[in-house]
Structure formats: C-alpha cells, structure tokens
Amino acid sequence: MKIWLTRLFLTNKRLFRTYSFLVLLLMIPLTAVSLSFISTADKGVVTIAVSAKDGEESSQKGTDPAVGDVLKRLKEHTSIIRFLEKQSAEEAIRAAARGQADAAWVFSPDYNAALALSAEGRPQIIAEVYTKEDTVFMRLAREKLFAAVYPDLSRRIFRSFIAGTMGEIPDDDFLKYYSLEASEKSLVRFSFTDSVFQPEAAVRGDYLLFPVRGLLSVLIFAAGIAAAVFYAQDEKNGCFTWLSGTGKHSMLLCYTGSAVFWTGAFSLLALKLTGTSVSALYELLLMLLYGVSVTALCGILLKILRKAEYLTILLPAAILLILALCPVFLNFRTFRVFSRLLPAFHYLHAVGSAGYARSLLLTAVGYAFADLAAAWLLSKLHILSGRKI
Amino acid sequence: MRGSASGLLTYFRLQGKRILRLLPAILLVTAVLAGAVLLVGRSFFLSDAGSDSRKSVRIGIVGDYDDPMLSLALTALKNLDTSRFAVSLEPMEENAAVSNLRQGKLQAYIVIPEGFYDSVNYYRNDVQITYVSTDGAVGIGTVMINEIAQAVGALLLESENAVFGMQSYASDHFSDRFTPQEISDLGVQMTMRYGSAVFSRDALFRIHETGLADSLSFRGYYICAFILLFLLLSAIPFSPLHADRDDSLFRLLRLRGISPLAQVFAEYLAFAFTVLLFMLPALAAGGLLIGAAGLSVPEFGASAVREMLSLFPACVFAVLTVCGFQFLLYEVFSGAVPGILIQVLTALSAAYITGCFYPAGYFPERMQAAAEFLPAGTARILLENRLLGISGGKAVLRALLWTLLCLLLAALTRRIRMKAASGLLFRDERRSEG
Numbered sequence: 001m002k003i004w005l006t007r008l009f010l011t012n013k014r015l016f017r018t019y020s021f022l023v024l025l026l027m028i029p030l031t032a033v034s035l036s037f038i039s040t041a042d043k044g045v046v047t048i049a050v051s052a053k054d055g056e057e058s059s060q061k062g063t064d065p066a067v068g069d070v071l072k073r074l075k076e077h078t079s080i081i082r083f084l085e086k087q088s089a090e091e092a093i094r095a096a097a098r099g100q101a102d103a104a105w106v107f108s109p110d111y112n113a114a115l116a117l118s119a120e121g122r123p124q125i126i127a128e129v130y131t132k133e134d135t136v137f138m139r140l141a142r143e144k145l146f147a148a149v150y151p152d153l154s155r156r157i158f159r160s161f162i163a164g165t166m167g168e169i170p171d172d173d174f175l176k177y178y179s180l181e182a183s184e185k186s187l188v189r190f191s192f193t194d195s196v197f198q199p200e201a202a203v204r205g206d207y208l209l210f211p212v213r214g215l216l217s218v219l220i221f222a223a224g225i226a227a228a229v230f231y232a233q234d235e236k237n238g239c240f241t242w243l244s245g246t247g248k249h250s251m252l253l254c255y256t257g258s259a260v261f262w263t264g265a266f267s268l269l270a271l272k273l274t275g276t277s278v279s280a281l282y283e284l285l286l287m288l289l290y291g292v293s294v295t296a297l298c299g300i301l302l303k304i305l306r307k308a309e310y311l312t313i314l315l316p317a318a319i320l321l322i323l324a325l326c327p328v329f330l331n332f333r334t335f336r337v338f339s340r341l342l343p344a345f346h347y348l349h350a351v352g353s354a355g356y357a358r359s360l361l362l363t364a365v366g367y368a369f370a371d372l373a374a375a376w377l378l379s380k381l382h383i384l385s386g387r388k389i
Numbered sequence: 390m391r392g393s394a395s396g397l398l399t400y401f402r403l404q405g406k407r408i409l410r411l412l413p414a415i416l417l418v419t420a421v422l423a424g425a426v427l428l429v430g431r432s433f434f435l436s437d438a439g440s441d442s443r444k445s446v447r448i449g450i451v452g453d454y455d456d457p458m459l460s461l462a463l464t465a466l467k468n469l470d471t472s473r474f475a476v477s478l479e480p481m482e483e484n485a486a487v488s489n490l491r492q493g494k495l496q497a498y499i500v501i502p503e504g505f506y507d508s509v510n511y512y513r514n515d516v517q518i519t520y521v522s523t524d525g526a527v528g529i530g531t532v533m534i535n536e537i538a539q540a541v542g543a544l545l546l547e548s549e550n551a552v553f554g555m556q557s558y559a560s561d562h563f564s565d566r567f568t569p570q571e572i573s574d575l576g577v578q579m580t581m582r583y584g585s586a587v588f589s590r591d592a593l594f595r596i597h598e599t600g601l602a603d604s605l606s607f608r609g610y611y612i613c614a615f616i617l618l619f620l621l622l623s624a625i626p627f628s629p630l631h632a633d634r635d636d637s638l639f640r641l642l643r644l645r646g647i648s649p650l651a652q653v654f655a656e657y658l659a660f661a662f663t664v665l666l667f668m669l670p671a672l673a674a675g676g677l678l679i680g681a682a683g684l685s686v687p688e689f690g691a692s693a694v695r696e697m698l699s700l701f702p703a704c705v706f707a708v709l710t711v712c713g714f715q716f717l718l719y720e721v722f723s724g725a726v727p728g729i730l731i732q733v734l735t736a737l738s739a740a741y742i743t744g745c746f747y748p749a750g751y752f753p754e755r756m757q758a759a760a761e762f763l764p765a766g767t768a769r770i771l772l773e774n775r776l777l778g779i780s781g782g783k784a785v786l787r788a789l790l791w792t793l794l795c796l797l798l799a800a801l802t803r804r805i806r807m808k809a810a811s812g813l814l815f816r817d818e819r820r821s822e823g
Contacts, residue, residue, distance in 0.1 A: 020727035041753035123592035147540035188542035
C-alpha cells in the first residue's frame with residue numbers, strides 16, 4: 001500500500017512539475033463557464049424574422065394588437081427558435097435572404113378578418129412565409145406559430161359557434177365562460193424513459209450546453225492516452241528498468257489514473273458550474289466508473305500498440321470515433337456494436353438512464369479485468385521468453 | 390548574416406528530416422484521420438439529422454387500438470393532418486417503443502391509456518397522455534419536438550376548456566332550449582370544428598421557397614466544416630516532435646547564430662508544409678467518397694474529386710493559420726501530457742464554436758462574429774469563400790496576420806524560456822562581447 005501511495009505521489013509530482021498541466025486543468029472549467037456565459041445570449045437553432053407591419057401604409061395604423069399578442073406569445077417561453085422583430089415585410093424578407101434569419105414570417109394586414117373567416121371554416125392566409133428551404137425544422141417552427149395564433153383562433157371559433165347555435169354571446173359572458181377551466185390537470189405529462197431524474201418540463205437545459213459533457217468525456221479519454229504516451233516515453237528512457245512487469249503495470253496505472261483523476265475532477269467542477277450536472281453522488285459514481293474504464297482501456301491500448309507514436313496516431317481518430325459513435329452531438333444509429341465498446345457511450349447515456357449506469361459498471365469491470373489479465377499475460381510471456389522484465 | 394541564413398536553412402532541412410523519419414507514422418495517421426472524418430461525414434449525411442432535414446421525425450403511438458376513438462384520431466392524423474409531412478406517427482406496442490427510443494429509431498413515443506377519451510369527454514382529465522422522450526441532451530431534434538409537444542398540450546387544453554365553457558354557457562342560459570344530450574352533442578360538434586381548424590392549419594400560411602442564393606447548402610457547409618475538423622486534429626500526431634521540447638538544443642542553435650525567431654520559422658514551415666502535403670490525398674479521398682456514396686452537393690459540378698481538390702488553394706491559407714496557432718500552443722504548453730491535452734481541448738473548443746458540429750448559426754450573433762475572427766473561424770471562412778467562388782481577400786489577410794502573430798508569440802515564448810533556463814549563458818555572451 002505504501003509503495004502504491006509513493007508511486008502515486010511521485011507520478012502526480014511529475015505531472016504538476018511544470019505549470020502547464022495545472023493551467024490546462026484550470027482551463028477546463030473556465031472554457032465550460034465561458035460557454036455557459038455565451039449561451040445566455042439571444043440565439044436560436046432556427047431564427048425567424050417576424051414582421052408585424054407591412055410597409056409604409058401600416059406605419060400610420062400602428063401594430064395590430066392581435067399580431068402584437070402573437071409575437072408576445074412566440075417570445076414568452078425560452079425556445080430554441082429565435083424571433084427577430086422587424087419593422088416591415090421588406091426588412092424581414094431581406095433578413096432571410098441575407099442569412100440573418102432562416103425564414104421570414106409576414107403577417108397579413110387583414111389578420112383579424114382572415115382569422116374570423118378561418119374560424120368559420122373558410123381558412124384564409126394570415127401570414128406569408130419566406131424561407132430558403134422548407135425543412136422539417138421550418139415546418140416544426142410553423143407548428144409553434146400556429147400554437148401562438150391558436151388562442152385568437154379559438155376565441156373566434158368559440159364566439160362563432162355560439163352565435164350559430166345560441167345567438168351572439170355578450171362580451172361579459174364571453175369573458176366569463178371562455179376562461180372557465182374544465183380541469184386544473186393538464187392532458188399531457190412528460191417523462192424520460194428509464195430516467196433516474198424525471199423532468200418538471202419537457203425541455204431541460206440550454207442546447208449549447210448539451211455537448212459539454214460529451215466533450216469533457218473526450219478530454220478525459222485524451223488525458224488517459226496522453227498519460228500513457230508520457231509513461232511510454234519514460235519507459236523508453238529507462239526510468240523503470242528496476243521494476244518488474246507488475247511494477248511497471250502499477251506505474252502505468254498511476255500515470256493514467258492520475259491524469260484521468262485530475263481531468264475528471266475538474267470536469268465535474270465544469271459540469272457543476274455550467275448547471276448541467278445532476279445529483280452530486282450520482283455524478284461522482286458515474287465519473288468514477290468512467291475513469292476506471294478509461295484508465296483500463298488506455299492501458300490495454302498501450303499494451304497492444306507498444307509505442308508512444310502509435311498512441312498519438314490513434315488519438316485523433318479515436319476522438320472522431322467517440323464523437324461519431326457516442327451521443328455527444330447527434331445520436332447516430334450506425335455501428336452500434338462498436339459504440340458499446342466505448343466507455344463514453346455508456347457514460348453519456350447513464351446520466352439519464354439507470355440501465356446504462358449498470359452497463360457502465362460492467363464496462364469498467366470488464367476493461368479493468370482485461371487490463372489486469374493482459375498485464376499478467378505479458379509478464380508471463382516475458383518470463384517464458386527469458387527476456388528481462 | 391549569411392552564416393545565420395545558412396544555419397537557418399540547415400535547421401529547416403534537419404526539421405524536414407525529423408518529419409521524414411516520422412513520415413510513415415504521419416502518413417498512417419493522416420489516412421486514419423481522413424478515414425475517421427469521412428466515416429463521421431458519411432454517417433452524418435446519411436443520418437436523419439444530416440439528410441438535410443427533409444425527412445420527418447418519428448414518433449411512436451402506444452395505446453388500445455381497439456378503441457374506435459383512438460383509431461379514428463390516429464387515422465385522421467396520419468392521413469389528413471399536415472404534420473404527416475414533418476412527423477411520422479407509428480403505432481406500436483410499448484416494449485417496442487421503449488426499445489426503438491433507446492436505439493434512437495424514434496424521437497419519442499406517446500402513450501394513450503385506456504379511458505383517456507372518457508376522461509376528456511367528462512372533463513375529469515384524470516387519465517393523461519404520457520409523452521416519453523429520451524434525455525434532451527442527445528439531439529436538437531428531440532428538443533424541438535419536445536417544445537412542440539408542450540405547445541400541443543396547451544392547445545388541447547385550450548380547446549377542451551373552450552368546449553366546456555360553451556357547454557356551461559348553454560346549461561346556464563339555454564337549459565330550456567337544449568336537453569343535456571343535445572348540449573353534449575353540441576360539445577362534439579364544437580370539438581369537430583376545432584379539429585377541422587387544426588387539420589387545415591397549413592392553409593393559414595403561404596410558403597415561398599426563395600432558394601439558397603449566395604449561401605452554402607447544408608452539405609456544402611459541412612464539407613468545409615469537416616475539412617476544418619481534420620485540420621484542427623491533424624496537429625496531435627506531431628506531438629512526439631513538438632510536445633517535448635529540448636531547451637538545450639535551442640540554446641545550442643542560438644549559440645550557432647540561429648535566433649529563436651528563425652528556429653520557430655524553420656520548425657513551423659516544416660510542420661505546415663507536411664500538413665499541407667497530406668491535405669491533397671485527404672481532399673481527393675473525400676471527393677472519391679462523396680462520389681461513391683452518390684451524395685449530391687449543390688455547389689459541386691460533375692466531378693466531386695475535382696471540386697474537392699479545387700479547395701486546395703484555400704487550404705493553403707487555412708493550414709498556415711491553423712498550424713501557426715497549433716505551433717504556438719506546443720511552444721507554450723510543454724510536456725507530453727499538457728502538450729497533447731491542450732491540442733485536444735483547443736481543437737474541440739474551436740471546432741465547436743466555429744460550427745463544425747452545430748451550425749455556426751446556432752450560436753449568438755456576437756459569438757459567431759468573434760469565432761469568425763479567430764484562426765479556426767478564419768480558416769472556415771476561407772474554405773466557404775472558395776466553395777462559393779468569392780474572392781475573400783480580407784480572410785486571406787487575416788489568416789496571414791494570425792500566422793505572423795502566432796509565430797512571433799511562439800518565438801517570444803521560446804526566447805523567454807531559454808533565458809529563464811540559462812540566464813548565465815547570455816550574461817556570459819554579453820561579457821565576452823563587451
């Protein structure tokens with residue numbers, strides 16, 4: 001035990017010998033916090049330029065209150081759709097043409113009249129939509145537009161239906177009966193499958209911060225590889241000639257484990273500071289399992305590749321594979337068999353799924369066992385071949 | 390001066406020889422890296438997200454299909470509602486829905502429990518629809534759908550309350566005219582009116598597709614992004630050369646008349662030239678893959694290989710500026726672990742904020758402007774300008790200025806480190822000169 005602690009101490013001393021490693025560790029939460037700060041600014045996956053007025057003629061009439069209400073509803077809740085209010089249709093269309101917006105929505109100057117006719121079953125155009133490409137996101141954005149228009153439409157349907165069956169409803173009665181609530185309960189509840197933490201709402205967090213955890217998991221893996229490279233260089237320089245095979249394996253574990261530990265610790269801090277972490281205990285547990293998996297995997301890779309140069313060759317490709325096969329930005333369905341070999345795949349899914357937490361545990365145990373077995377086998381082979389360990 | 394120049398050339402040749410020794414490894418890594426980028430690109434373009442979002446999102450429906458109301462509603466949604474072009478509703482059992490959701494084949498699924506219709510009909514709302522999604526962190530599409538689901542929930546509730554309000558009004562003021570059954574029937578009629586309004590909502594908007602004009606297509610944009618990603622990661626394999634610095638060698642070179650600035654230039658030129666050399670086969674391989682996969686890129690002509698190779702002139706300046714920045718990082722962060730990690734951290738951060746993963750338009754405007762100004766962003770602009778056929782002199786100038794700045798800072802760092810490592814050496818030099 002004392003030997004282990006001594007080796008750990010010496011390894012960490014070596015890592016922190018130059019300021020570079022400490023500066024790098026501090027940069028992890030700093031970068032994450034900067035991104036968190038940036039994400040508070042006005043932004044959107046889809047940007048829509050909305051015009052409430054239509055040219056000079058409307059400037060004297062002013063903004064139609066009904067259209068103004070629609071705009072307020074569109075901007076009411078935090079959304080991944082961003083709305084830019086423009087003074088005229090030409091401005092909105094120009095914004096879309098120049099790429100400042102993905103589309104322009106120009107409300108009809110006869111919005112109220114069009115809505116009244118639509119409520120009677122004769123749909124009229126209430127808005128012109130100008131877009132470069134009518135993608136799924138554009139169509140889904142129009143669903144939001146309809147949801148924002150719907151209260152106006154619903155009131156008109158209500159009034160029109162009653163007028164057609166019972167006669168015109170007085171304004172007082174309209175206000176009273178339209179605002180009646182059938183029930184306080186919502187018709188829809190939201191759930192996340194197999195989730196450890198159930199949401200209060202369907203949408204959580206800021207989309208710009210979603211990839212932070214994935215990118216940090218890549219960085220932790222890179223730390224393990226970099227430490228393995230460091231170890232390989234030291235071994236080549238003869239730093240460990242006095243150690244047996246198992247001794248060398250323990251040194252490798254100290255190198256990779258230390259680098260992974262510190263990077264993981266600062267990553268946890270980054271997650272906390274950006275508000276993307278869940279329960280502290282659960283995060284610690286997941287990071288521990290992930291750290292063990294990565295440490296063991298880096299040990300296995302070094303044993304297979306043997307040289308530091310090959311590890312540095314592998315690293316960029318490995319980074320890309322993690323980005324492609326793990327749910328960092330997108331959830332690709334291809335090559336799922338290979339995804340499951342990556343600890344990051346299980347780690348990233350485990351945040352929202354207890355099932356994947358179990359698979360992360362199995363991965364950690366599996367890789368740790370494989371690493372130990374490989375170390376034992378190599379030491380035996382060296383003995384059998386008569387080579388100095 | 391002549392001695393310094395010949396010393397510089399010698400050092401440059403030495404750097405070239407060092408790189409040549411690593412050439413097989415670098416060639417291998419370039420091939421592996423290019424293959425990985427192409428694999429990512431291929432997966433991306435062929436995935437739902439990368440198929441230029443013309444495909445619809447898939448949502449499972451779980452419920453009692455013997456219930457006539459559910460069947461009717463589902464049929465209506467699938468055949469009448471305009472959302473069928475954006476959302477694909479697929480009936481299935483709950484086990485299959487959970488499995489498909491976990492595998493990413495569905496964005497979400499909706500569970501309509503038994504008794505839902507009666508619960509709504511009698512305004513109890515004690516049986517709720519459950520909208521089940523995965524954690525929103527796995528995709529923007531999921532987040533978008535979740536937002537729409539919230540809006541739809543509010544819409545349903547508003548309609549229900551309106552029908553309830555109408556029936557209450559009828560009960561309170563026209564109980565002599567309508568029987569309870571007739572009031573109930575009015576409720577059904579009103580619900581159908583609302584349903585009709587919802588189904589015909591697309592008729593409320595007139596769509597004008599204006600075309601791409603002077604902006605890149607989705608695929609054109611990501612071709613530039615993946616080239617930039619390749620560039621940003623290409624410095625990592627050079628870490629055996631640059632991460633571990635030999636300060637004693639630098640001091641020796643200084644004594645031989647090769648200044649820190651000259652040393653830096655020689656090393657940088659060898660580094661940048663090697664990266665540039667491997668851009669050609671990487672671009673050609675990209676073109677071959679695009680052609681083989683049959684991916685149509687609006688900005689490309691008949692030959693994808695030729696079009697990719699035509700990006701090479703822009704790659705020259707992109708390589709110069711990105712490699713300059715990477716070289717500076719190697720100079721500032723010494724040691725194998727920090728040297729590699731800083732390259733990974735900056736590569737990932739730069740790739741993220743310059744739009745290699747999420748499109749740049751997803752970020753706040755100020756962030757976009759700042760990112761375009763940085764070396765990686767400048768490199769992306771250079772590639773995009775070339776693809777669009779825009780001259781872009783400003784971007785070229787910015788690239789060259791960044792390169793110069795990075796190299797000057799690298800030289801300054803080296804000079805400071807050399808002085809710190811052996812301040813006595815230079816003091817002795819000055820004494821002997823004096």
